[in-house]
Amino acid sequence: MDSSFAALWTSLLPIGRDRTTGGYRRFAWTDADMACREWFRDQAASRGLDVEQDRNGNLWAWWGSPGRDAVVTGSHLDSVPDGGAYDGPLGIVSAFAAIDVLRQRGVRPSLPIAVVAFSDEEGARFGVACVGSRLLTGQLSGERARALRDADGFTLAETLTKAGVDHAAIGRDDDALSRIGTFVELHVEQGRGLVDLDRPVGVATSIWPHGRWRFDFTGEANHAGTTLPDDRRDPMLTFASTVLAARTAVEGNDARATFGRVLVDPNGTNAIPSAVTGWLDARARNETTLDDVVADIGAAAAASGESDRVGVAVTSESYTTVTDFDPALRDGIATLIDHAPLLPTAAGHDAGILATAGVPTAMLFVRNPTGVSHSPAEHAEEADCLAGTDALAAVLADLACR
Ligand code: GLV
Numbered sequence: 001m002d003s004s005f006a007a008l009w010t011s012l013l014p015i016g017r018d019r020t021t022g023g024y025r026r027f028a029w030t031d032a033d034m035a036c037r038e039w040f041r042d043q044a045a046s047r048g049l050d051v052e053q054d055r056n057g058n059l060w061a062w063w064g065s066p067g068r069d070a071v072v073t074g075s076h077l078d079s080v081p082d083g084g085a086y087d088g089p090l091g092i093v094s095a096f097a098a099i100d101v102l103r104q105r106g107v108r109p110s111l112p113i114a115v116v117a118f119s120d121e122e123g124a125r126f127g128v129a130c131v132g133s134r135l136l137t138g139q140l141s142g143e144r145a146r147a148l149r150d151a152d153g154f155t156l157a158e159t160l161t162k163a164g165v166d167h168a169a170i171g172r173d174d175d176a177l178s179r180i181g182t183f184v185e186l187h188v189e190q191g192r193g194l195v196d197l198d199r200p201v202g203v204a205t206s207i208w209p210h211g212r213w214r215f216d217f218t219g220e221a222n223h224a225g226t227t228l229p230d231d232r233r234d235p236m237l238t239f240a241s242t243v244l245a246a247r248t249a250v251e252g253n254d255a256r257a258t259f260g261r262v263l264v265d266p267n268g269t270n271a272i273p274s275a276v277t278g279w280l281d282a283r284a285r286n287e288t289t290l291d292d293v294v295a296d297i298g299a300a301a302a303a304s305g306e307s308d309r310v311g312v313a314v315t316s317e318s319y320t321t322v323t324d325f326d327p328a329l330r331d332g333i334a335t336l337i338d339h340a341p342l343l344p345t346a347a348g349h350d351a352g353i354l355a356t357a358g359v360p361t362a363m364l365f366v367r368n369p370t371g372v373s374h375s376p377a378e379h380a381e382e383a384d385c386l387a388g389t390d391a392l393a394a395v396l397a398d399l400a401c402r
């Protein structure tokens, strides 16, 4: 049977790709993101699916009338800086391709099926991840979301207005939420679990608890040549000690701690900085370990700050508790798709946000031979993507033909 996967994939591939790095820069509500949204509308229209944008900017394409007990699948189109092609888009391309498979097979679902593209899953622009699904479920308030700022100082409220979204209306959306009977997100695996198991498709068991913390280090700007070592109040030094402390804090723990983003003020080669801000992304197998790791890093930062005479302030920007996916749904899906293996993940997903909100939710993973993600090296072989699409089609048919 012909698959539409390759054509869908190829049509999305050029949007938002940086020529130099080959990575994607599809940040929420930028031109690249808007072009991805246009692509979503075009793909839905060419399949006769009605598209709506909900109050929070999430896009929905409906096979059947929007209504209760809908079987919803999809993911996100935005990316991290220089992200790979698969994280997010694979779930949306596979969703449209799975609908094509079901139609070619003459399947007539009794429940509506929707493809969703959640807004701003990565949080690359405004700092908070899963903004679209968190707003939908009320896990992020409209008030807090409106005030989020990007690196150029634009608020999310201003940005939404520019994109034609009424920012006054964002927030928990009970109408949109109540229509979701089940949510299934297909995603590229962000590790080598399936490679090791020699299987193309897996099913998620749980998502590790995770969060983001902002560390502000405040010192004193001064001359790089004339300031004696003992006279310095250098926030870069305290930041560097804190990065090392993050490495030490996860030693021997089932935990991860990463400083992947940093701002330096004034950012001059021949000046001691006046301020450094670093963002910690921390995750762990359980919440106690996560809390302990973050507390250890905070304590190490405070101690270094004291000896360096540098101010340290730590602000929690987001926190997601452990997510266990619906066991019955998960096991039923695994059995249905060839006894697919079960895997936990340390990556965050909109599926986790919906599961926390009480929606029966599952995730499928597609093998990633590099095991790399959030980088242009992220990959999935076409044969595995087709296996993922077939698995998703089987799951949709099972859930929607009752
Ligand atoms: C999303 O990909 C995350 O885990 O940060």
Ligand code: MN
Pocket: 080, 087, 122, 374
């Ligand atoms: Mn991601």
Ligand code: MN
Pocket: 076, 087, 088, 121, 187, 348, 349
């Ligand atoms: Mn993702």
